[in-house]
Every structure is written in C-alpha cells, then in structure tokens.
Amino acid sequence: MRIDIITVLPELLKSPFEASILKRAIEKGLVEVHMHNLRDYTDKSYNQVDDYQFGGGAGMVLMIEPIDKCISALKAERDYDEIIYMTPDGETLNQKTANTLSLVENIIILCGHYKGVDQRVRDAFITKEISIGDYVLSGGELAAAIVCDSVIRLIPGVLSNETSALTDTFQDNLLAPPVYTRPSEYKGLKVPEVLLSGNFPKIEEWRENEAYNRTKRLRPDLLKDQ
Ligand code: 6GU
Numbered sequence: 001m002r003i004d005i006i007t008v009l010p011e012l013l014k015s016p017f018e019a020s021i022l023k024r025a026i027e028k029g030l031v032e033v034h035m036h037n038l039r040d041y042t043d044k045s046y047n048q049v050d051d052y053q054f055g056g057g058a059g060m061v062l063m064i065e066p067i068d069k070c071i072s073a074l075k076a077e078r079d080y081d082e083i084i085y086m087t088p089d090g091e092t093l094n095q096k097t098a099n100t101l102s103l104v105e106n107i108i109i110l111c112g113h114y115k116g117v118d119q120r121v122r123d124a125f126i127t128k129e130i131s132i133g134d135y136v137l138s139g140g141e142l143a144a145a146i147v148c149d150s151v152i153r154l155i156p157g158v159l160s161n162e163t164s165a166l167t168d169t170f171q172d173n174l175l176a177p178p179v180y181t182r183p184s185e186y187k188g189l190k191v192p193e194v195l196l197s198g199n200f201p202k203i204e205e206w207r208e209n210e211a212y213n214r215t216k217r218l219r220p221d222l223l224k225d226q
Pocket of ligand 1: 085086087088112130131132133134135136137138139140143144
C-alpha cells in the first residue's frame with residue numbers, strides 16, 4: 001500500500017511513523033508513506049496557500065490551485081483508490097472503514113487547516129471525507145495519523161501475530177475481553193481461575209461471555225448495530 005499525505009504541517013506527521021508498528025510496517029516494505037508540503041505547490045509570494053473567504057467571515061481557507069497541482073502531480077504517477085479529506089464534518093471513522101481501507105493499493109489523504117479547503121476541492125477531487133469524532137482539532141494532521149495507524153496495522157503481515165487484529169475490540173462489533181499477565185496473584189488481586197486452567201474450550205467460552213457482557217455494560221449501542 002502507498003499513502004500520500006498532503007499537508008501544510010508535515011512536521012506534525014513525522015513521529016507517528018518513526019516508532020513501533022508503523023515504523024516496522026514501513027521498514028518491511030508493506031506500506032510507503034509520503035508527505036507533501038502544500039507550500040511546495042504554490043507560485044505565490046511567501047509560499048501562500050490560503051486566503052480570506054469570499055463573503056467575509058473569520059478564518060483562512062486553503063486555496064484550490066496548490067491542492068490541484070499536488071493531487072494532479074500524484075495522479076499522473078499512479079491511480080488512486082481513494083482521495084480522502086480529513087474534516088470534522090466527514091463520516092466518523094470506525095473499524096469497518098479501517099478494514100476496507102487496509103485492502104486498497106493507493107490513497108491520498110488531504111489534511112484540512114484553518115477554516116478548511118475551498119469547497120470546489122471537495123466537489124472536484126475528494127472521494128471520501130473522514131472525521132475522527134465530534135470535537136474540533138486545529139488541523140487534520142493528527143486525525144490523518146490516526147487513520148493511518150488504524151489502517152496500516154490491518155495490512156496483512158504488519159502484525160507479527162496475524163490473528164491478533166481479529167481479536168481486537170470492535171471486530172464483530174464487540175469490545176475485547178479482559179486480559180491478564182503474570183503474576184497470577186498481586187497483593188491479593190487474583191487472575192480469574194479459568195484462565196489458569198489450561199482448558200482452552202472453556203477459556204474461549206469465558207472470553208466470549210466477557211466480551212459480550214462488557215459490550216452490553218459499556219457500549220450497548222454496538223449490539224444494536226448488528
Ligand atoms: Cl479530520 N479534522 C479536524 N480539524 N478536526 C477534527 C477532525 C478532523 N475529526 C474530528 N475533529
């Protein structure tokens with residue numbers, strides 16, 4: 001998979017790709033992530049990429065021309081499955097979207113900033129608009145990093161234990177069951193007996209039960225979605 005991220009703040013998007021699972025996925029060649037600074041695609045003085053909005057109102061708007069130049073340059077090199085715009089009024093990211101995106105070859109992610117982008121960018125170039133929740137961030141960069149993390153870890157071969165993504169919270173619309181590690185007793189706090197029993201069918205049954213009960217208690221809305 002190849003991900004091209006268009007941003008006015010590439011420095012905000014460095015560190016998430018320089019540690020742990022995302023770093024390893026890149027090193028293994030399972031994903032390529034390329035940052036494009038929008039300011040490299042403007043001919044205006046002071047590398048201007050934004051301007052006041054028509055009709056008046058507070059806040060700057062990212063202009064269509066540099067975005068068009070950047071997207072066109074990328075599209076001239078390869079086909080893209082999705083051109084995503086990060087925006088608080090997009091569809092809320094969930095596990096299903098992450099699963100779907102993990103199966104495609106090439107995506108562009110455009111990060112909004114200030115008041116966002118000229119609406120004509122959204123109308124003419126964007127195929128999918130994603131939000132990460134009902135609150136406002138100062139830009140789409142951190143949200144883009146979250147989309148990348150949720151997608152890249154699902155690419156086959158990225159997680160060392162291939163089955164571990166299958167038991168994540170939200171797969172099958174269930175929260176994950178509780179997990180424990182050594183010691184089996186700490187200051188009187190005990191690990192559930194069944195997990196120490198070695199009876200694997202019984203352990204599986206216990207986990208399914210716990211996952212269901214936890215979901216019912218903490219996120220009953222997930223059970224209604226089925
Ligand atoms: Cl994608 N962008 C911004 N600026 N704020 C957000 C968001 C995105 N998702 C939730 N809040």
